Amino acid sequence: MGVAFQLVVDCADSDVLARFWAAALRYDVAPAPAGFDSWNDFYRRLGVAEEDLVDGVDRISDPEGRGPDVWFHVVSEDKVVKNRLHLDIHASGEWSDPFEDRVRRVDAEAARLAELGATITGPFEEGLDHYAVGMKDPEGNEFDIN
Numbered sequence: 001m002g003v004a005f006q007l008v009v010d011c012a013d014s015d016v017l018a019r020f021w022a023a024a025l026r027y028d029v030a031p032a033p034a035g036f037d038s039w040n041d042f043y044r045r046l047g048v049a050e051e052d053l054v055d056g057v058d059r060i061s062d063p064e065g066r067g068p069d070v071w072f073h074v075v076s077e078d079k080v081v082k083n084r085l086h087l088d089i090h091a092s093g094e095w096s097d098p099f100e101d102r103v104r105r106v107d108a109e110a111a112r113l114a115e116l117g118a119t120i121t122g123p124f125e126e127g128l129d130h131y132a133v134g135m136k137d138p139e140g141n142e143f144d145i146n
Contacts, residue, residue: 006071007069008071008073014072017139023116024113025070028060029061031061086143088144088145106131107133109133110145118137121134
């Protein structure tokens with residue numbers, strides 16, 4: 001059996017990125033842990049200083065419980081280099097589907113995410129009828145739609 005994990009994304013504005021990625025991944029805002037009215041109440045219980053608490057959303061979760069939770073951790077450093085890890089969002093359908101249909105689905109998802117604030121960095125093909133669109137989220141983190 002695999003190990004459960006949470007993905008942590010360092011960012012400048014957790015609310016903007018959490019809301020973007022919730023829409024991109026079709027996730028929900030993560031509810032506060034049982035016994036707490038909010039995540040900030042939970043963080044206070046852990047001893048997090050008031051000045052380190054954030055307003056708005058900072059956690060999202062898969063409504064079906066299949067994917068990992070994602071925590072958007074506010075940091076003071078700017079993003080200055082290419083990601084060492086990035087997400088591939090699968091939107092194309094099955095490999096057995098016609099290539100043109102898969103391209104159309106990928107382009108439609110890229111357009112949807114661009115409307116949410118992502119930037120398209122370009123489409124690319126990698127042989128074997130593989131098509132993807134490179135993108136950046138509102139803070140410049142790279143990801144692909146394929």
